[in-house]
Amino acid sequence: QSVLTQPPSVSGAPGQRVTISCTGNRSNIGAGYDVHWYQQLPGTAPKLLIYFNANRPSGVPDRFSGSKSGASASLAISGLQPEDEADYYCQSYDSSLSYVFGTGTKVTVL
Amino acid sequence: QVQLQESGPGLVKPSETLSLTCTVPAGSISNTTYYWSWIRQPAGRGLEWIGRIYINGNTNYNPSLKSRVTMSIDTFENRFSLKLNSVTAADTAIYYCARVMYRAFDMWGQGTFITVSS
Numbered sequence: 001q002s003v004l005t006q007p008p009s010v011s012g013a014p015g016q017r018v019t020i021s022c023t024g025n026r027s028n029i030g031a032g033y034d035v036h037w038y039q040q041l042p043g044t045a046p047k048l049l050i051y052f053n054a055n056r057p058s059g060v061p062d063r064f065s066g067s068k069s070g071a072s073a074s075l076a077i078s079g080l081q082p083e084d085e086a087d088y089y090c091q092s093y094d095s096s097l098s099y100v101f102g103t104g105t106k107v108t109v110l
Numbered sequence: 111q112v113q114l115q116e117s118g119p120g121l122v123k124p125s126e127t128l129s130l131t132c133t134v135p136a137g138s139i140s141n142t143t144y145y146w147s148w149i150r151q152p153a154g155r156g157l158e159w160i161g162r163i164y165i166n167g168n169t170n171y172n173p174s175l176k177s178r179v180t181m182s183i184d185t186f187e188n189r190f191s192l193k194l195n196s197v198t199a200a201d202t203a204i205y206y207c208a209r210v211m212y213r214a215f216d217m218w219g220q221g222t223f224i225t226v227s228s
Contacts, residue, residue: 034214038215
């Protein structure tokens with residue numbers, strides 16, 4: 001069961017900017033816990049894309065950016081590329097001592 | 111490159127126990143920075159956290175699965191394990207093991223597909 005809510009899909013033309021929202025509540029994101037983002041390419045395991053709300057691991061292009069405000073967070077992809085077509089998940093921690101994931105968003109490059 | 115590796119039976123019968131093992135890079139399982147987790151993903155669906163274990167054996171489980179889950183760790187063999195009992199078709203999924211650093215899953219195995227069927 002997913003506790004964090006994301007839009008099912010977003011789409012954009014190459015070069016455009018798209019954003020994905022992630023909405024939690026006061027027991028997870030709203031409690032101050034950090035948000036992390038994962039990219040899952042078709043048929044592969046998820047890969048950490050953004051950690052601690054806005055930080056990129058080595059090797060992740062700077063067109064990916066994250067932010068957090070209150071009980072929500074966002075992932076932005078600027079200069080959308082065909083290879084960005086994937087599923088994206090947000091993730092946080094919950095006061096029930098559980099890790100929680102978002103419902104997932106499919107990004108389509110038109 | 112894949113650095114965590116899941117191993118398991120592939121097929122489990124309903125009501126039986128699913129057992130999976132994750133082998134990690136030598137020495138890293140004893141690093142006190144990390145927790146070790148299991149996550150699953152039914153076909154075409156989202157990610158579900160199953161549980162986590164620390165080097166000292168302390169565990170935390172998803173409340174929705176807690177009654178059926180047991181995790182263990184073997185620092186000598188550099189691996190940790192998952193047991194899920196009384197499985198049903200709803201437990202059919204890709205099962206991933208992952209390393210947890212500061213509450214983020216920073217390293218994942220490639221996943222192993224488990225089917226529950228008679």
